[in-house]
Amino acid sequence: MTLSVLSRDWLLDENPETRLQAKLGQSYRMTRALMRNPLAVLGLVIILALLVVAAFAPWLAPYSPIEGSLSNRLLPPSAEHWMGTDELGRDILSRVIHGSRITLYIVLLVAVLSAPIGLVLGAVAGYFGGWVDRALMGVTDVFLSMPRLILALAFVAALGPGIGNAVIAITITAWPVYARIARAETLTIRNSDFIAAVRMLGGSHWRIVARHILPLCLSSTIIRVTLDMAGIILTAAGLGFIGLGAQPPAPEWGAMISRGRTFILDQWWVATMPGFAIVVVSLGFCLFGDGLRDVLDPRQRSK
Protein backbone atom coordinates (compact mmCIF):
# COMPACT_ATOMS: atom_id res chain seq x y z
CA MET A 1 0.00 0.00 0.00
CA THR A 2 2.65 2.51 1.02
CA LEU A 3 4.58 1.84 -2.17
CA SER A 4 1.63 2.13 -4.48
CA VAL A 5 0.53 5.29 -2.66
CA LEU A 6 3.61 7.22 -3.65
CA SER A 7 4.04 5.86 -7.17
CA ARG A 8 3.98 8.02 -10.26
CA ASP A 9 0.83 6.40 -11.56
CA TRP A 10 -0.94 7.09 -8.30
CA LEU A 11 0.00 10.75 -8.48
CA LEU A 12 -0.97 11.08 -12.14
CA ASP A 13 -4.22 9.15 -11.81
CA GLU A 14 -6.90 10.98 -13.81
CA ASN A 15 -9.54 9.80 -11.37
CA PRO A 16 -8.20 10.44 -7.88
CA GLU A 17 -10.15 8.83 -5.07
CA THR A 18 -9.49 11.28 -2.28
CA ARG A 19 -8.94 15.01 -1.88
CA LEU A 20 -5.36 14.38 -0.77
CA GLN A 21 -4.55 12.37 -3.87
CA ALA A 22 -6.04 15.07 -6.09
CA LYS A 23 -4.01 17.81 -4.38
CA LEU A 24 -0.75 15.83 -4.43
CA GLY A 25 -1.34 14.95 -8.07
CA GLN A 26 -1.80 18.61 -8.96
CA SER A 27 1.42 19.61 -7.17
CA TYR A 28 3.29 16.76 -8.81
CA ARG A 29 2.11 17.85 -12.26
CA MET A 30 3.17 21.43 -11.58
CA THR A 31 6.58 20.35 -10.32
CA ARG A 32 7.08 18.27 -13.44
CA ALA A 33 6.13 21.18 -15.67
CA LEU A 34 8.58 23.39 -13.82
CA MET A 35 11.36 20.83 -14.14
CA ARG A 36 10.96 20.77 -17.91
CA ASN A 37 12.09 24.40 -18.07
CA PRO A 38 15.92 24.43 -17.82
CA LEU A 39 16.16 28.13 -16.95
CA ALA A 40 13.65 27.78 -14.12
CA VAL A 41 15.65 24.82 -12.82
CA LEU A 42 18.80 26.95 -12.92
CA GLY A 43 16.98 29.65 -10.94
CA LEU A 44 15.75 27.08 -8.44
CA VAL A 45 19.27 25.68 -8.05
CA ILE A 46 20.61 29.18 -7.33
CA ILE A 47 17.86 29.82 -4.74
CA LEU A 48 18.43 26.42 -3.11
CA ALA A 49 22.18 27.11 -3.06
CA LEU A 50 21.48 30.45 -1.36
CA LEU A 51 19.33 28.66 1.24
CA VAL A 52 21.99 26.02 1.90
CA VAL A 53 24.79 28.57 2.10
CA ALA A 54 22.79 30.74 4.48
CA ALA A 55 21.82 27.78 6.65
CA PHE A 56 25.37 26.43 6.96
CA ALA A 57 27.29 29.71 6.77
CA PRO A 58 29.43 29.19 9.91
CA TRP A 59 30.51 25.75 8.67
CA LEU A 60 31.03 26.73 5.04
CA ALA A 61 32.98 29.93 5.62
CA PRO A 62 36.71 29.24 5.89
CA TYR A 63 37.44 32.33 8.05
CA SER A 64 35.63 34.68 10.38
CA PRO A 65 33.54 37.29 8.56
CA ILE A 66 34.23 39.96 11.18
CA GLU A 67 37.83 39.50 12.24
CA GLY A 68 40.77 39.83 9.95
CA SER A 69 44.47 40.50 10.31
CA LEU A 70 45.83 43.73 8.98
CA SER A 71 48.88 41.93 7.63
CA ASN A 72 46.54 40.23 5.14
CA ARG A 73 44.82 43.36 3.89
CA LEU A 74 43.78 43.72 0.26
CA LEU A 75 45.19 40.39 -0.94
CA PRO A 76 44.08 39.40 -4.47
CA PRO A 77 42.11 36.15 -5.00
CA SER A 78 44.31 33.13 -4.34
CA ALA A 79 44.07 29.52 -3.23
CA GLU A 80 43.93 30.66 0.39
CA HIS A 81 41.48 33.49 -0.08
CA TRP A 82 39.31 32.55 -3.08
CA MET A 83 37.81 36.01 -3.34
CA GLY A 84 40.73 37.90 -1.85
CA THR A 85 40.64 40.03 1.31
CA ASP A 86 39.37 43.51 2.06
CA GLU A 87 40.97 46.60 3.54
CA LEU A 88 40.82 45.15 7.07
CA GLY A 89 42.31 41.80 6.01
CA ARG A 90 38.95 39.94 6.23
CA ASP A 91 38.30 37.04 3.88
CA ILE A 92 35.75 38.25 1.29
CA LEU A 93 34.44 34.74 0.56
CA SER A 94 33.56 34.28 4.24
CA ARG A 95 31.89 37.67 4.28
CA VAL A 96 29.88 36.91 1.13
CA ILE A 97 28.80 33.56 2.64
CA HIS A 98 27.69 35.19 5.88
CA GLY A 99 26.10 38.04 3.92
CA SER A 100 23.74 35.55 2.28
CA ARG A 101 21.99 35.27 5.66
CA ILE A 102 21.31 39.00 5.76
CA THR A 103 20.09 39.02 2.16
CA LEU A 104 17.80 36.06 2.73
CA TYR A 105 16.48 37.57 5.96
CA ILE A 106 15.61 40.84 4.23
CA VAL A 107 14.06 39.21 1.16
CA LEU A 108 11.92 36.72 3.07
CA LEU A 109 10.75 39.23 5.63
CA VAL A 110 9.78 41.78 2.97
CA ALA A 111 7.92 39.11 0.97
CA VAL A 112 6.10 37.75 4.01
CA LEU A 113 5.08 41.23 5.14
CA SER A 114 4.26 43.02 1.90
CA ALA A 115 2.60 40.33 -0.24
CA PRO A 116 -0.30 39.54 2.15
CA ILE A 117 -0.93 43.23 2.83
CA GLY A 118 -1.06 44.07 -0.88
CA LEU A 119 -3.05 40.97 -1.76
CA VAL A 120 -5.78 41.52 0.83
CA LEU A 121 -6.10 45.27 0.27
CA GLY A 122 -6.22 44.85 -3.51
CA ALA A 123 -8.77 42.05 -3.40
CA VAL A 124 -10.98 43.91 -0.93
CA ALA A 125 -10.79 47.12 -2.99
CA GLY A 126 -11.56 45.31 -6.22
CA TYR A 127 -14.35 43.18 -4.80
CA PHE A 128 -16.31 45.83 -2.94
CA GLY A 129 -15.63 48.69 -5.37
CA GLY A 130 -17.23 52.07 -4.64
CA TRP A 131 -15.79 54.19 -1.86
CA VAL A 132 -13.81 51.28 -0.36
CA ASP A 133 -12.01 50.96 -3.67
CA ARG A 134 -11.43 54.70 -4.03
CA ALA A 135 -10.08 55.05 -0.50
CA LEU A 136 -7.77 52.03 -0.61
CA MET A 137 -6.51 52.73 -4.09
CA GLY A 138 -5.97 56.40 -3.24
CA VAL A 139 -3.59 55.36 -0.47
CA THR A 140 -1.96 52.85 -2.80
CA ASP A 141 -1.43 55.47 -5.48
CA VAL A 142 0.21 57.83 -3.01
CA PHE A 143 2.76 55.16 -2.11
CA LEU A 144 3.11 54.05 -5.71
CA SER A 145 3.83 57.53 -6.98
CA MET A 146 6.96 57.90 -4.87
CA PRO A 147 10.24 56.46 -6.09
CA ARG A 148 10.98 53.32 -4.21
CA LEU A 149 14.51 53.94 -3.06
CA ILE A 150 13.77 57.56 -2.11
CA LEU A 151 10.78 56.57 0.01
CA ALA A 152 12.78 53.79 1.65
CA LEU A 153 15.53 56.32 2.26
CA ALA A 154 13.13 58.73 3.91
CA PHE A 155 11.81 56.02 6.21
CA VAL A 156 15.25 54.80 7.17
CA ALA A 157 16.28 58.37 7.81
CA ALA A 158 13.25 58.78 10.09
CA LEU A 159 13.56 55.41 11.84
CA GLY A 160 17.33 55.22 11.96
CA PRO A 161 19.66 52.91 10.00
CA GLY A 162 19.69 49.14 10.49
CA ILE A 163 18.44 45.97 8.84
CA GLY A 164 15.11 45.91 10.67
CA ASN A 165 14.26 49.42 9.59
CA ALA A 166 15.43 48.68 6.07
CA VAL A 167 12.97 45.79 5.96
CA ILE A 168 10.13 48.03 7.16
CA ALA A 169 11.09 50.71 4.64
CA ILE A 170 11.23 48.28 1.72
CA THR A 171 7.94 46.66 2.79
CA ILE A 172 6.20 50.02 2.81
CA THR A 173 7.36 50.64 -0.74
CA ALA A 174 6.72 47.09 -2.01
CA TRP A 175 3.08 46.38 -1.12
CA PRO A 176 1.30 48.87 -3.43
CA VAL A 177 2.34 46.93 -6.53
CA TYR A 178 0.75 43.75 -5.17
CA ALA A 179 -2.39 45.65 -4.25
CA ARG A 180 -2.65 46.93 -7.82
CA ILE A 181 -2.17 43.46 -9.29
CA ALA A 182 -4.66 41.85 -6.92
CA ARG A 183 -7.22 44.58 -7.62
CA ALA A 184 -6.86 44.23 -11.39
CA GLU A 185 -7.21 40.46 -11.11
CA THR A 186 -10.21 40.79 -8.81
CA LEU A 187 -11.97 43.18 -11.18
CA THR A 188 -11.80 40.59 -13.95
CA ILE A 189 -13.38 37.88 -11.78
CA ARG A 190 -15.77 39.67 -9.43
CA ASN A 191 -18.61 39.67 -11.96
CA SER A 192 -18.07 36.16 -13.21
CA ASP A 193 -20.80 33.58 -12.89
CA PHE A 194 -18.88 31.42 -10.44
CA ILE A 195 -18.80 34.29 -7.95
CA ALA A 196 -22.52 34.97 -8.54
CA ALA A 197 -23.13 31.27 -7.94
CA VAL A 198 -21.43 31.33 -4.54
CA ARG A 199 -23.44 34.43 -3.64
CA MET A 200 -26.63 32.60 -4.62
CA LEU A 201 -25.60 29.73 -2.37
CA GLY A 202 -25.46 32.19 0.51
CA GLY A 203 -21.68 32.61 0.74
CA SER A 204 -20.64 35.68 2.74
CA HIS A 205 -18.48 38.43 1.23
CA TRP A 206 -15.66 37.37 3.49
CA ARG A 207 -15.92 33.78 2.26
CA ILE A 208 -15.98 34.86 -1.38
CA VAL A 209 -12.91 37.07 -1.03
CA ALA A 210 -10.92 34.59 1.05
CA ARG A 211 -11.79 31.34 -0.68
CA HIS A 212 -12.69 32.25 -4.23
CA ILE A 213 -10.98 35.49 -5.16
CA LEU A 214 -7.71 35.35 -3.23
CA PRO A 215 -6.69 31.91 -4.55
CA LEU A 216 -7.05 33.24 -8.09
CA CYS A 217 -4.94 36.32 -7.32
CA LEU A 218 -2.35 34.24 -5.49
CA SER A 219 -0.45 32.87 -8.46
CA SER A 220 0.09 36.21 -10.16
CA THR A 221 1.21 37.65 -6.82
CA ILE A 222 3.63 34.79 -6.17
CA ILE A 223 5.08 35.31 -9.63
CA ARG A 224 5.39 39.03 -9.09
CA VAL A 225 6.95 38.61 -5.63
CA THR A 226 9.53 36.18 -6.99
CA LEU A 227 10.39 38.55 -9.82
CA ASP A 228 10.50 41.45 -7.33
CA MET A 229 12.96 39.61 -5.10
CA ALA A 230 15.75 40.84 -7.34
CA GLY A 231 14.53 44.41 -6.90
CA ILE A 232 14.24 43.95 -3.13
CA ILE A 233 17.81 42.63 -2.96
CA LEU A 234 18.98 45.59 -5.00
CA THR A 235 17.08 48.08 -2.83
CA ALA A 236 18.53 46.49 0.31
CA ALA A 237 21.98 46.59 -1.23
CA GLY A 238 21.37 50.20 -2.27
CA LEU A 239 20.45 51.14 1.29
CA GLY A 240 23.53 49.29 2.50
CA PHE A 241 25.61 51.06 -0.10
CA ILE A 242 24.64 54.50 1.12
CA GLY A 243 25.15 53.37 4.70
CA LEU A 244 21.49 53.26 5.77
CA GLY A 245 21.00 49.48 5.76
CA ALA A 246 23.03 46.95 7.68
CA GLN A 247 25.71 48.61 9.77
CA PRO A 248 29.40 47.63 9.82
CA PRO A 249 30.86 45.21 10.55
CA ALA A 250 27.83 43.19 9.38
CA PRO A 251 28.79 41.57 6.06
CA GLU A 252 25.93 43.00 4.00
CA TRP A 253 26.63 42.80 0.27
CA GLY A 254 25.64 46.39 -0.56
CA ALA A 255 27.71 47.78 2.29
CA MET A 256 30.66 45.65 1.15
CA ILE A 257 30.47 47.12 -2.35
CA SER A 258 30.35 50.55 -0.81
CA ARG A 259 33.54 49.90 1.15
CA GLY A 260 35.22 48.46 -1.93
CA ARG A 261 34.44 51.57 -3.96
CA THR A 262 37.51 53.26 -2.52
CA PHE A 263 39.79 50.60 -3.98
CA ILE A 264 37.90 49.83 -7.16
CA LEU A 265 40.72 50.75 -9.53
CA ASP A 266 43.59 48.88 -7.87
CA GLN A 267 41.83 46.16 -5.84
CA TRP A 268 38.84 45.36 -8.09
CA TRP A 269 37.86 42.20 -6.21
CA VAL A 270 36.77 44.00 -3.05
CA ALA A 271 33.71 45.53 -4.75
CA THR A 272 33.27 42.95 -7.52
CA MET A 273 32.84 39.79 -5.44
CA PRO A 274 29.80 40.90 -3.42
CA GLY A 275 28.44 42.54 -6.59
CA PHE A 276 28.76 39.20 -8.32
CA ALA A 277 26.83 37.53 -5.48
CA ILE A 278 24.02 40.12 -5.84
CA VAL A 279 23.84 39.55 -9.61
CA VAL A 280 23.73 35.75 -9.29
CA VAL A 281 21.05 35.71 -6.60
CA SER A 282 18.91 38.34 -8.39
CA LEU A 283 19.20 36.36 -11.59
CA GLY A 284 18.18 33.18 -9.77
CA PHE A 285 14.97 34.78 -8.50
CA CYS A 286 14.20 36.25 -11.93
CA LEU A 287 14.64 32.94 -13.75
CA PHE A 288 12.63 31.05 -11.16
CA GLY A 289 9.88 33.67 -11.27
CA ASP A 290 9.63 33.37 -15.04
CA GLY A 291 9.39 29.59 -14.77
CA LEU A 292 6.72 29.88 -12.08
CA ARG A 293 4.68 32.14 -14.29
CA ASP A 294 4.61 29.55 -17.03
CA VAL A 295 3.45 26.89 -14.58
CA LEU A 296 1.04 28.82 -12.37
CA ASP A 297 -0.77 30.91 -14.97
CA PRO A 298 -4.03 29.02 -15.53
CA ARG A 299 -4.43 30.46 -19.01
CA GLN A 300 -1.14 28.88 -19.97
CA ARG A 301 -1.66 25.67 -18.07
CA SER A 302 -4.88 24.65 -19.77
CA LYS A 303 -3.06 24.41 -23.11
Next chain:
Amino acid sequence: MIRIDKLNVHYGSAHVVRDVSLDIATGESFALVGESGSGKSTVLKALAGQIRDWSGTVDLGDVRLSPGKHPRELIRRVQMVFQDPYGSLHPRRTVDDHLDEPLQIHGLGDRDQRILSMLDAVGLARKFRFRLPHQLSGGQRQRVAIARALMLEPDILLLDEPTSALDVSVQAEILNLLKGLRAERGLTFLLVTHDLPVVSFLCDRLAVLKAGQIQEIAGVEQLRHRNLGSAYGRELVAAAEGVAAEQA
Protein backbone atom coordinates in the same frame (compact mmCIF):
# COMPACT_ATOMS: atom_id res chain seq x y z
CA MET B 1 -45.12 29.12 -6.16
CA ILE B 2 -43.82 32.12 -8.06
CA ARG B 3 -46.08 35.15 -8.18
CA ILE B 4 -44.83 38.31 -9.85
CA ASP B 5 -47.00 41.40 -9.95
CA LYS B 6 -46.08 44.49 -11.99
CA LEU B 7 -42.32 43.96 -11.95
CA ASN B 8 -40.43 46.97 -13.32
CA VAL B 9 -36.67 47.18 -13.75
CA HIS B 10 -34.65 50.23 -14.70
CA TYR B 11 -31.01 50.16 -15.76
CA GLY B 12 -30.13 53.81 -15.34
CA SER B 13 -32.59 55.59 -17.60
CA ALA B 14 -33.43 52.46 -19.61
CA HIS B 15 -36.72 50.86 -18.64
CA VAL B 16 -35.91 47.22 -19.42
CA VAL B 17 -38.80 45.36 -17.77
CA ARG B 18 -42.28 46.88 -17.89
CA ASP B 19 -45.16 45.71 -15.73
CA VAL B 20 -44.40 42.02 -15.97
CA SER B 21 -46.90 39.88 -14.04
CA LEU B 22 -46.68 36.10 -13.84
CA ASP B 23 -48.23 33.37 -11.78
CA ILE B 24 -46.43 30.06 -11.80
CA ALA B 25 -47.83 27.04 -9.99
CA THR B 26 -45.88 24.60 -7.83
CA GLY B 27 -44.25 21.95 -9.99
CA GLU B 28 -44.87 23.87 -13.17
CA SER B 29 -42.22 24.48 -15.78
CA PHE B 30 -42.50 27.96 -17.19
CA ALA B 31 -40.49 29.60 -19.97
CA LEU B 32 -39.70 33.21 -20.71
CA VAL B 33 -38.92 33.58 -24.39
CA GLY B 34 -37.90 36.54 -26.49
CA GLU B 35 -34.96 37.81 -28.44
CA SER B 36 -31.87 39.19 -26.76
CA GLY B 37 -32.56 42.48 -25.02
CA SER B 38 -36.18 41.61 -24.37
CA GLY B 39 -35.59 41.69 -20.61
CA LYS B 40 -36.15 37.99 -20.04
CA SER B 41 -32.83 37.43 -18.25
CA THR B 42 -33.41 40.57 -16.19
CA VAL B 43 -36.59 39.09 -14.74
CA LEU B 44 -34.60 36.03 -13.72
CA LYS B 45 -31.84 38.14 -12.18
CA ALA B 46 -34.35 40.09 -10.12
CA LEU B 47 -35.71 36.83 -8.75
CA ALA B 48 -32.19 35.60 -8.05
CA GLY B 49 -31.36 38.75 -6.08
CA GLN B 50 -28.64 39.75 -8.52
CA ILE B 51 -30.02 43.20 -9.30
CA ARG B 52 -31.18 45.74 -6.79
CA ASP B 53 -33.20 48.34 -8.65
CA TRP B 54 -36.57 46.86 -9.28
CA SER B 55 -40.08 47.58 -8.10
CA GLY B 56 -43.23 45.52 -7.89
CA THR B 57 -44.23 42.53 -5.80
CA VAL B 58 -42.50 39.19 -6.05
CA ASP B 59 -43.54 36.24 -3.92
CA LEU B 60 -41.54 33.04 -3.98
CA GLY B 61 -43.56 30.47 -2.09
CA ASP B 62 -44.64 32.34 1.05
CA VAL B 63 -41.59 34.62 1.10
CA ARG B 64 -41.93 38.13 -0.25
CA LEU B 65 -38.86 39.50 -2.02
CA SER B 66 -37.72 43.07 -1.55
CA PRO B 67 -35.20 44.88 -3.77
CA GLY B 68 -31.60 44.72 -2.62
CA LYS B 69 -32.28 42.01 -0.05
CA HIS B 70 -32.08 38.30 -0.49
CA PRO B 71 -33.50 36.66 2.62
CA ARG B 72 -31.53 33.69 3.82
CA GLU B 73 -34.48 31.32 3.90
CA LEU B 74 -34.84 31.86 0.16
CA ILE B 75 -31.38 30.51 -0.56
CA ARG B 76 -32.39 26.99 0.42
CA ARG B 77 -35.47 27.22 -1.81
CA VAL B 78 -34.34 29.05 -4.95
CA GLN B 79 -31.22 28.17 -6.89
CA MET B 80 -29.99 28.96 -10.36
CA VAL B 81 -28.18 27.27 -13.23
CA PHE B 82 -26.14 29.65 -15.34
CA GLN B 83 -25.88 29.81 -19.08
CA ASP B 84 -22.19 29.20 -19.56
CA PRO B 85 -20.78 26.18 -17.73
CA TYR B 86 -17.30 27.42 -18.63
CA GLY B 87 -17.82 30.57 -16.59
CA SER B 88 -19.92 29.29 -13.74
CA LEU B 89 -17.32 26.95 -12.24
CA HIS B 90 -14.29 28.21 -10.34
CA PRO B 91 -11.25 27.21 -12.45
CA ARG B 92 -9.17 26.12 -9.44
CA ARG B 93 -11.75 24.13 -7.51
CA THR B 94 -12.58 20.51 -8.05
CA VAL B 95 -16.05 19.10 -8.60
CA ASP B 96 -15.97 18.03 -4.97
CA ASP B 97 -15.15 21.57 -3.78
CA HIS B 98 -18.06 22.94 -5.79
CA LEU B 99 -20.57 20.51 -4.35
CA ASP B 100 -19.16 20.77 -0.85
CA GLU B 101 -19.40 24.56 -0.72
CA PRO B 102 -23.18 24.89 -0.20
CA LEU B 103 -23.06 22.16 2.45
CA GLN B 104 -20.30 24.00 4.30
CA ILE B 105 -22.04 27.37 4.09
CA HIS B 106 -25.24 25.97 5.53
CA GLY B 107 -23.55 23.62 7.97
CA LEU B 108 -25.15 20.46 6.62
CA GLY B 109 -23.76 17.14 7.75
CA ASP B 110 -23.17 13.83 6.02
CA ARG B 111 -21.36 15.64 3.21
CA ASP B 112 -19.60 12.70 1.57
CA GLN B 113 -22.84 10.81 1.20
CA ARG B 114 -24.75 13.80 -0.12
CA ILE B 115 -22.10 14.55 -2.71
CA LEU B 116 -21.92 10.98 -3.93
CA SER B 117 -25.68 10.62 -4.25
CA MET B 118 -25.90 13.96 -6.05
CA LEU B 119 -23.23 12.84 -8.52
CA ASP B 120 -25.33 9.77 -9.20
CA ALA B 121 -28.48 11.88 -9.53
CA VAL B 122 -27.01 14.11 -12.24
CA GLY B 123 -25.42 11.18 -14.04
CA LEU B 124 -21.82 12.10 -13.37
CA ALA B 125 -19.54 9.13 -12.73
CA ARG B 126 -17.96 9.15 -9.27
CA LYS B 127 -14.49 9.09 -10.78
CA PHE B 128 -14.99 12.72 -11.82
CA ARG B 129 -15.40 13.83 -8.23
CA PHE B 130 -11.90 15.23 -7.79
CA ARG B 131 -11.39 16.61 -11.27
CA LEU B 132 -10.89 20.27 -12.05
CA PRO B 133 -13.29 22.00 -14.45
CA HIS B 134 -10.74 22.07 -17.27
CA GLN B 135 -10.62 18.28 -17.15
CA LEU B 136 -14.34 18.07 -17.91
CA SER B 137 -16.39 18.49 -21.09
CA GLY B 138 -19.02 21.21 -21.43
CA GLY B 139 -21.86 18.79 -20.74
CA GLN B 140 -20.10 17.39 -17.67
CA ARG B 141 -19.53 20.90 -16.39
CA GLN B 142 -23.19 21.76 -16.78
CA ARG B 143 -24.04 18.60 -14.83
CA VAL B 144 -21.78 19.86 -12.05
CA ALA B 145 -23.52 23.25 -12.13
CA ILE B 146 -26.93 21.57 -11.92
CA ALA B 147 -25.70 19.35 -9.09
CA ARG B 148 -24.41 22.39 -7.20
CA ALA B 149 -27.76 24.15 -7.59
CA LEU B 150 -29.56 21.07 -6.25
CA MET B 151 -27.27 20.45 -3.25
CA LEU B 152 -29.48 22.56 -0.99
CA GLU B 153 -32.58 20.76 -2.25
CA PRO B 154 -34.41 23.87 -3.51
CA ASP B 155 -38.03 23.92 -4.69
CA ILE B 156 -37.43 26.39 -7.47
CA LEU B 157 -34.73 26.20 -10.12
CA LEU B 158 -34.01 29.25 -12.23
CA LEU B 159 -32.48 28.22 -15.56
CA ASP B 160 -30.71 30.86 -17.64
CA GLU B 161 -30.40 29.33 -21.13
CA PRO B 162 -28.91 26.18 -19.59
CA THR B 163 -28.15 24.51 -22.92
CA SER B 164 -27.33 27.32 -25.32
CA ALA B 165 -23.57 27.11 -24.71
CA LEU B 166 -23.47 23.35 -25.38
CA ASP B 167 -23.14 21.16 -28.46
CA VAL B 168 -26.42 20.00 -29.96
CA SER B 169 -25.85 16.35 -28.99
CA VAL B 170 -25.06 17.33 -25.40
CA GLN B 171 -28.05 19.69 -25.24
CA ALA B 172 -30.43 16.76 -25.49
CA GLU B 173 -28.69 14.94 -22.62
CA ILE B 174 -28.89 17.96 -20.34
CA LEU B 175 -32.54 18.59 -21.26
CA ASN B 176 -33.40 14.96 -20.49
CA LEU B 177 -31.56 15.24 -17.19
CA LEU B 178 -33.47 18.40 -16.25
CA LYS B 179 -36.77 16.82 -17.21
CA GLY B 180 -36.01 13.73 -15.14
CA LEU B 181 -34.86 15.72 -12.10
CA ARG B 182 -37.97 17.86 -12.22
CA ALA B 183 -40.26 14.82 -12.25
CA GLU B 184 -38.24 13.11 -9.51
CA ARG B 185 -37.98 16.05 -7.14
CA GLY B 186 -41.14 18.01 -7.97
CA LEU B 187 -39.15 21.10 -8.91
CA THR B 188 -40.63 24.31 -10.25
CA PHE B 189 -38.68 25.57 -13.26
CA LEU B 190 -38.42 29.10 -14.55
CA LEU B 191 -36.51 28.87 -17.80
CA VAL B 192 -35.17 31.73 -19.89
CA THR B 193 -34.38 30.88 -23.48
CA HIS B 194 -34.65 31.94 -27.09
CA ASP B 195 -34.70 28.32 -28.20
CA LEU B 196 -38.33 27.37 -28.88
CA PRO B 197 -37.76 23.59 -29.29
CA VAL B 198 -36.31 23.59 -25.76
CA VAL B 199 -39.52 25.21 -24.54
CA SER B 200 -41.75 22.65 -26.18
CA PHE B 201 -39.63 19.84 -24.75
CA LEU B 202 -39.27 21.06 -21.20
CA CYS B 203 -42.08 23.49 -20.37
CA ASP B 204 -45.80 23.61 -19.68
CA ARG B 205 -46.39 27.27 -20.38
CA LEU B 206 -44.49 30.20 -21.80
CA ALA B 207 -44.53 33.98 -21.76
CA VAL B 208 -43.39 35.90 -24.82
CA LEU B 209 -41.47 39.06 -24.00
CA LYS B 210 -40.70 41.96 -26.29
CA ALA B 211 -38.99 45.16 -25.18
CA GLY B 212 -39.63 44.32 -21.54
CA GLN B 213 -43.35 43.71 -21.94
CA ILE B 214 -45.27 40.46 -21.96
CA GLN B 215 -46.94 39.98 -25.32
CA GLU B 216 -48.81 36.87 -24.34
CA ILE B 217 -48.85 33.89 -22.03
CA ALA B 218 -49.61 30.65 -23.81
CA GLY B 219 -49.73 26.93 -23.19
CA VAL B 220 -47.03 24.81 -24.78
CA GLU B 221 -49.69 23.11 -26.94
CA GLN B 222 -50.28 26.41 -28.68
CA LEU B 223 -46.58 26.66 -29.41
CA ARG B 224 -46.46 23.12 -30.78
CA HIS B 225 -49.40 23.84 -33.07
CA ARG B 226 -47.93 27.20 -34.09
CA ASN B 227 -51.00 28.77 -32.72
CA LEU B 228 -49.64 31.63 -30.64
CA GLY B 229 -52.02 34.51 -30.06
CA SER B 230 -49.80 37.55 -30.49
CA ALA B 231 -48.34 38.75 -33.77
CA TYR B 232 -44.88 38.90 -32.23
CA GLY B 233 -45.18 35.33 -30.93
CA ARG B 234 -45.99 34.06 -34.42
CA GLU B 235 -43.09 36.06 -35.78
CA LEU B 236 -40.73 34.34 -33.31
CA VAL B 237 -42.01 30.90 -34.30
CA ALA B 238 -41.61 31.71 -37.98
CA ALA B 239 -38.08 33.01 -37.39
CA ALA B 240 -37.16 29.86 -35.43
CA GLU B 241 -38.49 27.69 -38.26
CA GLY B 242 -36.54 29.74 -40.77
CA VAL B 243 -33.34 29.09 -38.84
CA ALA B 244 -34.15 25.38 -38.56
CA ALA B 245 -34.83 25.18 -42.30
CA GLU B 246 -31.55 26.91 -43.07
CA GLN B 247 -29.66 24.48 -40.87
CA ALA B 248 -31.32 21.45 -42.44
